[in-house]
Amino acid sequence: MRTTLLDIQTTYDLRRFVTNARNIVITCHLSPDGDAVGSTLALCRVLRNMGKRVDVVTPDMVPRSLHFVPGVRDITAFTINESRARFLVSRADLFFCLDFNSLHRIDKLGELLDKSHAPRVLLDHHLQPEPIFDLFVSYPELSSTCEIVYRVIQEMGWRNYVDKMVAQYIYLGMMTDTGNFTYSSDYPDVYEVLADLVTYNIEKQKIYNLAMNTFSADCLRLQGYALSEKMQLFPDKHAALITLDKNNLERFNYKRGDSEGLVNKPLAIPGIDWVVFLREDPDNIKVSCRSVGDFSVSEICKQHFGGGGHINAAGGDFHGTMDEAIEKVKTIINSINDF
Structure with a gap:
């Protein structure tokens, strides 16, 4: 790699x-995506291959699509096995916090970590991490947390503990968090990592098809309905x-993960350069944004929805009704003067 992530x-x-830890817990953000799942499982497997006792504890269930x-x-x-989660966190003497930058992003699990005296190691690529970690490996300019995890493994001299399964976990996260390397991947190092992963004979096509090209009938009907009946275009704002x-x-028997990738679809329309997707969850309105080029949806999510992310991929939350959320988004869209 051209640059190293870890100083002395x-x-x-x-x-x-890691040497002193006897019980390690790895966690990630709510609604784990491919990057969160891939990075946690990859690091877990490497540490277990080193002989460590390691558990992955997530705030909620991994979506059906994964x-x-x-x-x-x-x-x-x-949310499924609270008693075991509490036990694992209570006995942990080291936490790896992957793919999130604030304890509020891990919901009730954050309260447990906050009470623990065990050190917290952050491996993440989101902007502006909160000063609540004991060790920071934070690089927002990189493609994914999976890339960071893999490069840390290499720089720590743990490459001997990497096997095909680890490489496939890393590829899953890098591929899904870059839209199959269409965004957040315009620098040489990311392809050096990819080239290295290929040497492990990873099943690239199979992973891509399962992660990004496999849908239930209900999922396809939901996404078709969303594009046909629930999509609004604002051509003069390219939105x-x-x-x-x-x-x-x-109506479409929604399961978590069924709307994955939907926010990207309108970007296929010529002249549409940024997209907002609003989904009504039980406690709030989930906001997801995507863009192309230099238009920063991260700034929009940060300023208006208490979130953030990357220039071309970001998210946040809205607390209110769907009608109120729609009006707010329309106000934001209409406020864009120069694109």
Whole structure:
């Protein structure tokens, strides 16, 4: 790689933390995506290959669309098995916090980590991490947390513990978090990592098809309905808006993950350069944004929806009704003067 991620002190501290740890817990953000799942399972497998006792504990269930990933069923989800999650967190003497930059992004699990005295190691690529971690490996300019995890493994001298399964986990996260390397991947190092992963004979086509090209009938009907009936275009602002309320979701037997990738679809329309997708969840309106070029949806999510992310891929939340969320988005769209 052209650049290294770890300085001498960080390398020393990370090696000390791992050497001294007897019970390690790895966690990630709510509604784990391919990057969160891939990075946690990859690091878990490497540390287990080193002889460490490691568990992955997530705030909630991994979406159905990622249930094909080996090892997912061994993950402890707080919302499903709270007693075991509490036990694992209580006995942990080291936490790896992957793919999130604030404890509020791991919901009730954050309260448990906050009370623990065990060190927290952040491996992440989101902007402006909160100063609540003991060790920071944070690079927002990189493609994915999976890329960061893999490069940390290499720089720590742990490459001997990488096998085909680890490489496939890393590829899953990098591929899904870049839209199959269409965004957040315009620098040489990311392809050096990819080239290295290929040497492990990873099943690239199979992983892509399972992660990005496999849908249930209900999922396809939901996405078709969303594009046909729930998409609004704003050609003069180069924008699109898709909305799905709870009635829409119930109509198509929505399962978590069924709307994955929907926000990207309008970008295929010539002249549409940014998209907002609003989905009504039980507690709030989930906001997802995508863009192309230099238009920063991260700034929009940060300023208006208490979130953030990357220039071309970001998200946040809206607390209110769907009608109120739609009006807010339309106000934002109409406020864009120069594109």
